Amino acid sequence: xxxxxxxxxxxxxxxxxxxxxxxxxxxxxxxxxxxxxxxxxxxxxxxxxxxxxxxxxxxxxxxxxxxxxxxxxxxxxxxxxxxxxxxxxxxxxxxxxxxxxxxxxxxxxxxxxxxxxxxxxxxxxxxxxxxxxxxxxxxxxxxxxxxxxxxxxxxxxxxxxxxxxxxxxxxxxxxxxxxxxxxxxxxxxxxxxxxxxxxxxxxx
Amino acid sequence: xxxxxxxxxxxxxxxxxxxxxxxxxxxxxxxxxxxxxxxxxxxxxxxxxxxxxxxxxxxxxxxxxxxxxxxxxxxxxxxxxxxxxxxxxxxxxxxxxxxxxxxxxxxxxxxxxxxxxxxxxxxxxxxxxxxxxxxxxxxxxxxxxxxxxxxxxxxxxxxxxxxxxxxxxxxxxxxxxxxxxxxxxxxxxxxxxxxxxxxxxxxxxxxxxxxxxxxxxxxxxxxxxxxxxxxxxxxxxxxxxxxxxxxxxxxxxxxxxxxxxxxxxxxxxxxxxxxxxxxxxxxxxxxxxxxxxxxxxxxxxxxxxxxxxxxxxxxxxxxxxxxxxxxxxxxxxxxxxxxxxxxxxxxxxxxxxxxxxxxxxxxxxxxxxxxxxxxxxxxxxxxxxxxxxxxxxxxxxxxxxxxxxxxxxxxxxxxxxxxxxxxxxxxxxxxxxxxxxxxxxxxxxxxxxxxxxxxxxxxxxxxxxxxxxxxxx
Ligand code: SF4
Numbered sequence: 001x002x003x004x005x006x007x008x009x010x011x012x013x014x015x016x017x018x019x020x021x022x023x024x025x026x027x028x029x030x031x032x033x034x035x036x037x038x039x040x041x042x043x044x045x046x047x048x049x050x051x052x053x054x055x056x057x058x059x060x061x062x063x064x065x066x067x068x069x070x071x072x073x074x075x076x077x078x079x080x081x082x083x084x085x086x087x088x089x090x091x092x093x094x095x096x097x098x099x100x101x102x103x104x105x106x107x108x109x110x111x112x113x114x115x116x117x118x119x120x121x122x123x124x125x126x127x128x129x130x131x132x133x134x135x136x137x138x139x140x141x142x143x144x145x146x147x148x149x150x151x152x153x154x155x156x157x158x159x160x161x162x163x164x165x166x167x168x169x170x171x172x173x174x175x176x177x178x179x180x181x182x183x184x185x186x187x188x189x190x191x192x193x194x195x196x197x198x199x200x201x202x203x204x
Numbered sequence: 205x206x207x208x209x210x211x212x213x214x215x216x217x218x219x220x221x222x223x224x225x226x227x228x229x230x231x232x233x234x235x236x237x238x239x240x241x242x243x244x245x246x247x248x249x250x251x252x253x254x255x256x257x258x259x260x261x262x263x264x265x266x267x268x269x270x271x272x273x274x275x276x277x278x279x280x281x282x283x284x285x286x287x288x289x290x291x292x293x294x295x296x297x298x299x300x301x302x303x304x305x306x307x308x309x310x311x312x313x314x315x316x317x318x319x320x321x322x323x324x325x326x327x328x329x330x331x332x333x334x335x336x337x338x339x340x341x342x343x344x345x346x347x348x349x350x351x352x353x354x355x356x357x358x359x360x361x362x363x364x365x366x367x368x369x370x371x372x373x374x375x376x377x378x379x380x381x382x383x384x385x386x387x388x389x390x391x392x393x394x395x396x397x398x399x400x401x402x403x404x405x406x407x408x409x410x411x412x413x414x415x416x417x418x419x420x421x422x423x424x425x426x427x428x429x430x431x432x433x434x435x436x437x438x439x440x441x442x443x444x445x446x447x448x449x450x451x452x453x454x455x456x457x458x459x460x461x462x463x464x465x466x467x468x469x470x471x472x473x474x475x476x477x478x479x480x481x482x483x484x485x486x487x488x489x490x491x492x493x494x495x496x497x498x499x500x501x502x503x504x505x506x507x508x509x510x511x512x513x514x515x516x517x518x519x520x521x522x523x524x525x526x527x528x529x530x531x532x533x534x535x536x537x538x539x540x541x542x543x544x545x546x547x548x549x550x551x552x553x554x555x556x557x558x559x560x561x562x563x564x565x566x567x568x569x570x571x572x573x574x575x576x577x578x579x580x581x582x583x584x585x586x587x588x589x590x591x592x593x594x595x596x597x598x599x600x601x602x603x604x605x606x607x608x609x610x611x612x613x614x615x616x617x618x619x620x621x622x623x624x625x626x627x628x629x630x631x632x633x634x635x636x637x638x639x640x641x642x643x644x645x646x647x648x649x650x651x652x653x654x655x656x657x658x659x660x661x662x663x664x665x666x667x668x669x670x671x672x673x674x675x676x677x
Contacts, residue, residue: 017524018399018499022638027619031270031284033244033291035352045640050626074520076400079433079499080638082335083242084351105369105403105435106335106349113353164367166228177353178255181361184221184230188258188363191220191232198234198325199261200302201454 003174009069013133017074024086039092078107207474234328238265240292242333246356247295273609312585312611315339315553322452326468341438342422373479376411383669386421387652391493402434419448431500440472497528512536547630548579548660552616555633556584567657573605574663580607582614631659
């Protein structure tokens with residue numbers, strides 16, 4: 001996983017609450033067995049009309065947001081299914097940071113597994129970013145995970161954020177989570193020795 | 205230790221490692237269920253890193269999301285779906301994981317077969333790459349959905365890092381009125397606390413009304429916990445749980461069962477145990493509920509009308525309502541029971557069990573599906589299907605004009621051929637009414653099996669309690 005230290009980029013404002021994973025990536029695209037290539041399907045029903053032409057109104061189809069790497073959205077972002085295809089699609093599309101007032105649990109967790117940083121900010125800060133990002137000149141922010149700060153180039157927006165220290169460390173080091181856990185193999189084995197486990201029957 | 209909740213007892217018994225109490229804990233996982241959609245990339249990760257599955261004997265795979273619900277002897281037409289299904293087969297063979305494939309007689313939706321076969325037992329930690337894993341909590345397990353990276357982590361280590369969630373007691377007060385169901389109880393809760401109302405929490409459902417539910421009804425309740433944002437839903441084991449477990453194919457038998465039974469019952473939340481939050485829901489006025497919008501919180505009693513965004517004081521909510529009503533093609537003030545439907549779906553891990561089908565069949569018996577309505581029943585598992593056929597439910601459904609199909613997720617998420625056309629409107633017993641969930645442009649109204657059956661007969665959403673007083677034509 002690529003370590004995440006800081007990210008400077010254009011902000012795309014997605015002013016909706018409760019953006020669910022069925023919207024982030026509709027289920028007809030979940031059949032791929034690869035981990036990559038999902039970006040083309042991101043927000044598919046919102047980005048494209050039925051004949052496959054891009055919908056000009058949708059935020060990510062507007063030229064000033066094309067190169068955005070920071071997505072800002074309304075509350076409860078990522079609710080719905082556990083599909084990790086949602087962070088995969090966001091990442092593959094080019095996003096490295098998602099900012100919202102709140103996230104759904106599983107989605108939030110899935111982001112960290114993929115080097116994607118979800119930042120929870122107070123609703124008033126998010127509203128302020130929406131205002132700034134709607135301008136004709138797109139808003140550019142620097143998100144610094146090391147310092148836990150977010151600031152705009154021109155200085156009109158500045159804030160700090162909090163994040164679980166363990167998650168921060170893992171993201172900054174780009175660690176392989178499984179590799180780390182495997183260092184605890186002895187603890188797992190001794191737990192298994194004392195734990196009463198109904199095994200699945202053989203020859204199911 | 206003082207009084208503990210069911211959740212706390214299970215949590216503490218599964219901690220393998222934890223640096224400090226406020227940090228994430230490494231939890232041991234007793235059961236890992238796998239399906240074809242969220243696992244291929246996890247197996248691939250193992251392969252690339254040269255890792256193996258630590259405990260194939262605690263892992264179980266099933267095909268359910270993509271599978272055709274029509275003739276199984278034909279090849280799967282969708283090439284990409286077929287590849288995903290074949291990949292699961294290859295992965296299970298390579299990593300020695302037991303698999304119930306398309307042709308296994310008890311194949312079905314993972315959350316139906318786990319409890320039904322007795323793989324799911326009280327006190328277990330259970331995960332699956334699927335948010336509705338919360339269903340298994342009905343038997344007193346701690347069960348929750350995870351993403352694919354975590355699936356890979358569990359495959360490799362049989363453990364998972366978890367921050368300790370908060371606990372929430374949802375206490376249902378009073379008696380559930382005639383004609384209402386567990387589905388209506390959970391929809392009422394979600395309406396009350398909202399779709400993010402339980403974020404960060406594990407819910408335990410309590411109260412006499414919960415105690416009097418059958419295990420299958422309890423599963424409906426726990427199943428939709430995620431629709432309120434909860435990590436998991438659970439119910440303390442009791443005698444009803446024990447009676448259910450006693451007859452499952454893969455639970456302990458004889459004296460072993462008696463030993464297990466004592467242990468399972470001891471897991472129930474102790475009197476006086478504290479929850480971080482308590483929510484009370486009054487059941488006195490509960491009516492059959494139906495969703496009118498594009499998330500499960502947007503629901504109302506069937507006796508109500510489509511709400512008016514202009515009456516909503518919060519501007520953000522008002523705009524969400526407008527957006528939802530536009531998508532749903534509904535006008536404020538329309539009586540909910542006058543909304544015409546073209547499709548009916550009875551099935552899914554929420555309401556695809558035998559009791560669900562029995563209750564729907566009772567409404568349908570001797571009646572006919574309205575002209576212009578296409579209605580289907582998709583049993584949740586091979587066993588549900590066989591049992592239903594043994595007691596003649598299939599005949600009742602097909603005589604009324606329903607399609608009787610093979611088990612799978614089907615129209616719950618429309619990954620296979622079972623989808624709605626744009627603009628088509630359904631009464632559905634599933635759990636999500638998100639935009640496009642049942643097909644692009646599809647309009648979904650979530651209801652109980654009884655209400656879905658009633659809608660099929662009437663051709664529009666209708667109050668099942670009044671339908672039953674009409675003389676069948
Ligand atoms: S029936 Fe629906 S909700 Fe349940 S597992 Fe299948 S797709 Fe998910």
